[in-house]
């Protein structure tokens with residue numbers, strides 16, 4: 015989305031509305047301190063002409079004392095202004111940041127598939143600050159600058175209209191310059207913001223993959239990749255600043271031309287007696303007051319352009335369509351949910367790709383175990399991801415207890431589904447916090463029961479701080495098998511009627527797999543479960559086995575039926591050396 019400058023300002027300004035009071039107080043403080051500055055040239059003129067010129071030196075001390083007092087007051091107002099401004103600024107940023115974050119977590123999973131986390135992070139941190147910096151500085155500085163310019167212009171005209179006309183000659187250059195800058199800056203700032211996002215995206219990716227970088231000895235290669243992104247940021251910042259470096263002094267120069275012109279034209283006026291020396295000095299002071307805020311307005315314009323580029327990135331999140339939470343719909347499940355899941359001719363495709371699933375029909379009766387097998391990439395994960403509505407089917411429908419899941423609020427739907435995925439993800443907190451994620455209000459006993467059932471109580475109590483041990487980012491301080499068992503405990507505690515196990519034991523050794531299988535077996539009792547297994551031995555006792563190939567169900571039945579059919583499933587079994595595995599399976603069953 016390309017935001018225009020006014021569109022961007024209007025949208026951001028809405029965030030200021032709740033704080034109009036504090037903004038007004040801030041502006042008042044700014045005007046108060048400004049007022050004292052206005053007095054200064056007048057007093058200077060008085061000191062030169064009437065006190066020094068008029069040789070009334072006894073007045074000098076009181077006038078100077080008054081001036082010092084005025085400066086003190088002026089700066090007290092500034093101090094209050096800065097405090098108000100900071101409060102105003104931080105409140106506005108806080109509001110918007112929370113809005114953006116809340117929106118972000120409610121976007122569909124598909125939104126994140128196409129974007130880098132580091133880039134999204136930059137939008138929530140850096141970009142939001144840039145978006146508001148202009149409004150915060152803008153409300154105060156912009157307001158005072160505009161008022162100053164108008165007031166000073168009025169004073170200048172009142173003092174000497176002819177001289178003022180001369181003094182304002184460079185104004186044309188300033189206006190033209192500002193216009194050119196405004197129209198051309200956006201492109202450069204956008205490039206800069208994208209460069210920051212791209213650099214952070216790589217940084218985040220590499221920090222997550224730090225073990226892989228080391229294992230493959232790719233430090234230098236990654237140094238180079240990072241350096242290129244950092245260089246893109248450096249160059250785009252140069253691009254921004256190079257123009258600013260010329261533009262800003264050029265505008266200052268145009269402003270000082272005004273002073274030169276005034277001295278040139280004003281000098282003869284003093285000698286001709288049409289104005290006093292003090293008047294000329296006072297006039298020059300006011301003129302500097304005129305051009306200084308114009309410089310500030312130029313600065314603000316720079317912030318506007320930067321903020322507008324950042325705003326595009328932030329609004330991209332705010333404008334993205336939220337996951338259809340279905341809150342408006344009043345469809346609910348009749349409790350208790352039995353867990354009767356049906357797929358009716360469901361098809362699905364990821365954005366811009368061919369069908370990942372086609373013509374999927376299945377019926378999982380309450381308490382049944384449905385196994386999904388098939389080569390990698392055949393669509394197993396895709397299929398189970400449709401049940402909690404991480405993605406929406408492009409055709410057909412999915413029902414739970416005869417109710418279309420598209421008619422049920424997401425929160426309610428997901429409340430009945432437990433997921434143990436291949437890569438157990440734990441949050442950076444304690445073991446206890448991670449298990450409680452499944453049911454925040456669970457009692458200590460429930461927690462321990464779940465942990466015991468998941469075969470993780472023993473290893474947890476052996477950890478240095480037991481349940482209060484911190485697991486590190488993504489749970490790095492635990493082994494894969496341990497993480498997996500904690501995530502099973504988490505699902506157990508949630509106690510959902512429908513369970514999804516996506517290759518929950520794919521990445522652990524056989525001994526650990528047995529422990530996990532045992533836990534899973536307990537977890538599956540009395541629940542409808544969808545089990546994706548890479549090791550067929552673990553699903554031989556499934557009520558139905560669905561064999562997927564290229565997004566379609568090519569075979570279905572029990573292990574015995576499919577084995578006898580000598581089709582795809584039988585071949586898969588042969589590959590996995592079924593004899594051995596069946597033996598192992600017998601032992602497994604005995605162990606349970």
Ligand SMILES: Nc1ncnc2c1ncn2[C@@H]1O[C@H](COP(=O)(O)OP(=O)(O)O)[C@@H](O)[C@H]1O
Nearest residue numbers: 127364367370389390391392393394395396397
């Ligand atoms: N987030 C995604 N975006 C686009 N395509 C995807 C995404 N996830 C999976 N795919 C594609 O969909 C197909 C099925 O993937 P998946 O369901 O993960 O297979 P499986 O779990 O059976 O190994 C694959 O071709 C894969 O490349």
Ligand SMILES: [Mg+2]
Nearest residue numbers: 394395396516
């Ligand atoms: Mg998968």
